[in-house]
Structures are given as structure tokens and as C-alpha cells.
Amino acid sequence: MTDDRISRRTLVRGTVAAGVVTAFGAGRAQAAVPGFYHPFTGYPITGTWQDHLNRGSLGGIDFGMAVGTRLPAAGGGVVTNTPYNGTGGHTVTIRHDNGYRTQYLHLSQFLLANGTRVGMGGVVGLSGGAAGAPGSGSSTGPHLHWHMIDPSGTRINPLTYLGSGTGLPKTSTEQDGIPGPILWQRAQNWLRIEHGYTGPIDGAPGTSTYAALQRAMRAYGYTGPIDGVPGANTWAAVQRLAARWGYTGPIDGVMGPNSWRGFARFLNQDKYD
Secondary structure, eight states, X not given: OOOOOOOHHHXXXXXXXXXXXXXXXXXXXXXXXXXXXXXXXXXXXXXXXHHHHHTXXXXXXXXXXXXXXXXXXXBOEEEEEETTOGGGOSEEEEEETTSXXXXXXXXXXXXXXXXXXXXXXXXXXXXXXXXXXXXXXXXXXXXXXXXXXXXXXXXXXXXXXXXXXXXXXXXXXXXXXXXXXXXXXXXXXXXXXXXXXXXXXXXXXXXXXXXXXXXXXGGGTOOSOOSSOOOHHHHHHHHHHHHTTTOOSOOSSOOOHHHHHHHHHHHTSGGXX
């Protein structure tokens, strides 16, 4: 079966930033929140919003995760680090352009300087929470505490703001074979989870995205440089991955609709939401 060719112009469509991420919950689409997503869907909730209120907190969501887990920004904005922030310990605040603020508590390490602008999905720090460890505050075990603050200064539940959330929507590339921003957001999230990508989840692949893709493609026979400039050898490796997800065309390094469909089936796994 010959893979249909796709023009460079069509491929470039995949570099257009998404701008809007739709949150999903209860099996139906909820309101779209511009420039935000839920980055912690792969981790168990160990403390609900109501749990926090019941013990006198102003509210928050706790996610169980190992110390040192990378923490992506739920939305783009400007970073402020607050070391030893009382019971919250090391705290990162991201002030978003729409006036909302996101806060992550109990960090083990800050990764960005105060005043740094970060894109959605950019890694701002490492989780902590081990009892008695520097930066843990009053935490009694490894986890992340996440809450948001609205423009009026009221602490709010991020899951209410974003929808209860499966994170990123599925890409329609699996059906139409046309790569677009959602495919690349999912690719960036996969590369963040498994291959060390630390850039934004913005659906606009650049050198950092492609370098992480090349690292990932080592497992599929890519032997070229990790230079962030994909060529035929990079795309041939992507086709080998796609072949495990239904692609039956040639391994020739020329991506077409059928190649993209196979790659999209891989990326549409729930674990990359």
C-alpha cells in the first residue's frame, strides 16, 4: 500500500499554536479555557478540595507523585518563586495574562528564575513533599498541592476552572491524516512524560520538540544527530513507530496521511492526555 504524500504547506499547518484547549469531563466537552490544560491527569488525587476545606485549609488538590517529578505550567505566564512559604514550603506562582494565578506547593527544587515567562507545559520546578525535607513545609509525604487564585484574589479549585479534565483532547489526525496543533500538543506531552522535553505544550514544534522526538526515535532505528532538524531518517523512524499502530505503507521517510494516522493512534492513548 503506497502512503499518500503530504505537502510541506500541510505539514506547516502543524506548527500553528493551538491557543485554546478544551477540557473534558463526565464524558462531554466543557467550556474551552484559552491557553490552559490539566497537566496532572496521570497522577492519583490523594487529597480533594473538600478534604482541604474539612481540615481548615482554604482549598487545594493534592496529587501523589514521587519527589523530583517535573511540574509543567498549566498555562503560560510569569513565574515567581517563594522559598519556605510557611506550611506550603517552596511555592511556585505563575501569574497568567488573564489575571488568574496558579500555585504549586511543597517543591523540592525551583527550575526557573523569578520573572521568567513560561509557556503552557513548560517545566517550572520539581515536586517534593517528603516529610522534613527542605521545601516541604508541613507536608507529611511526597505529593504536589495545586490551587489557583482568581483575579479577585479568591482561591479556587483548578478542576472547576478547567473542567474535571482528561487534559488534552484527542487529535483528529487519526481520522483525517492531517497533522495539526492538537497532534503536536499530544506529541509534546508524550515527549515531556517519557523523553525529557521541557518546552511548552503549545502545538508549535520547534528545535526542542524535534530534538526530543529524535531521542525518542532511537528506539525505532534512528541513528542520526540529535540536532532538532528532522529529515528523512527521523521520519522513517516515526513511520516504524506508526507501523505498530496500523500504518502499512513504505518506510521511506516521507510522511503522508497514512503515516500521520498511525502516529496519531499512538499519541491518542489515554496516558498522553
